[in-house]
Amino acid sequence: EPEVTQTPSHQVTQMGQEVILRCVPISNHLYFYWYRQILGQKVEFLVSFYNNEISEKSEIFDDQFSVERPDGSNFTLKIRSTKLEDSAMYFCASSNLGTSGRAGNEQFFGPGTRLTVL
């Protein structure tokens, strides 16, 4: 069964450093997402991406964050200058168009990358 993969599983970085989290969505999916879960808190939406542009983003997704699909398979989340409060589990997800042509169907989640900012 196809699945979303993420690398690395755990990333430790110093405050102020740039990090890039990588995701390989399911191959025939066209919508891509990033979510995060700070320890003990809810899973929060960050951004969705379709047709090489951001289709929706939350207020968490400020100028420090960016997303990119550098090739036909990878989907990345970059944090330019990490802060202590960026420590969280980051989940990538993908979905297909769905029968109605909208991203209404299931979002398939990856295993997550645990980011620790020291």
Place this chain on the structure above:
Amino acid sequence: AQSVSQHNHHVILSEAASLELGCNYSYGGTVNLFWYVQYPGQHLQLLLKYFSGDPLVKGIKGFEAEFIKSKFSFNLRKPSVQWSDTAEYFCAVKGAGRRALTFGSGTRLQVQP
């Protein structure tokens, strides 16, 4: 803004007991509703979803959920739980036409053999 409330943070049941996990949402328009499960050490998996039609939806592993529009609720049920159902359960809502899932805080279910 949409929000999701899950009333039970931690539920402990014995095997064969019946399960009902509460989920209420707040959103002003048409919604799509989901229950996700996260088994220990694994990633989020979809249990079931509601988009339209029959408000009683059946999912995998014997789970079902009922959408009650007047109560803004989407409670998850299972008539007889197994030890293997030990996991964290997340209710989520998506506004029709939107991309973002809004999650509840999750319910940790512990099933004792």
